Amino acid sequence: QVQLVESGGGLVQAGGSLRLSCAASGRTFTSYTMAWFRQAPAKEREFVATLQWKGSGAYYSYYTDSVKGRFTISRDNAKNSVNLQMNSLKPEDTAVYYCAASLLGQNYYSVQAYEYWGQGTQVTVSS
Numbered sequence: 001q002v003q004l005v006e007s008g009g010g011l012v013q014a015g016g017s018l019r020l021s022c023a024a025s026g027r028t029f030t031s032y033t034m035a036w037f038r039q040a041p042a043k044e045r046e047f048v049a050t051l052q053w054k055g056s057g058a059y060y061s062y063y064t065d066s067v068k069g070r071f072t073i074s075r076d077n078a079k080n081s082v083n084l085q086m087n088s089l090k091p092e093d094t095a096v097y098y099c100a101a102s103l104l105g106q107n108y109y110s111v112q113a114y115e116y117w118g119q120g121t122q123v124t125v126s127s
Helices: none
Strands: 003-007 010-013 018-025 033-039 046-055 058-063 071-076 081-086 095-102 121-126
Touching: 003 095, 018 033, 018 095, 018 121, 033 071, 033 081, 046 071, 046 081, 058 071
Parallel strands: 010 121
Antiparallel strands: 003 018, 018 081, 033 046, 033 095, 046 058, 071 081, 095 121
């Protein structure tokens, strides 16, 4: 069992920055693919970014097109954490952001691929 707890959400003006963190506990963290998803009101949960486990200590990052160049995902295996640095925020980035973990790491963009989820943290970007 893996427990995930997000933090760092809040209210920010357009053009500002936020850093989300996800603390993981319960099992070996290093071999999990970690990701961030988001869900805006009345919309489905969507993929934002992932660090996909490739084996032998290697990870590869993927981003949805709308956040490329603005968001950066990183992980600290010593602290069992994954972060999402969000810069140049836009009102359309407003959503609840969720941290997710997958041992298989396939179909990294799919909600169904992840076994474990955090409770979410609200990000609101004002215009």
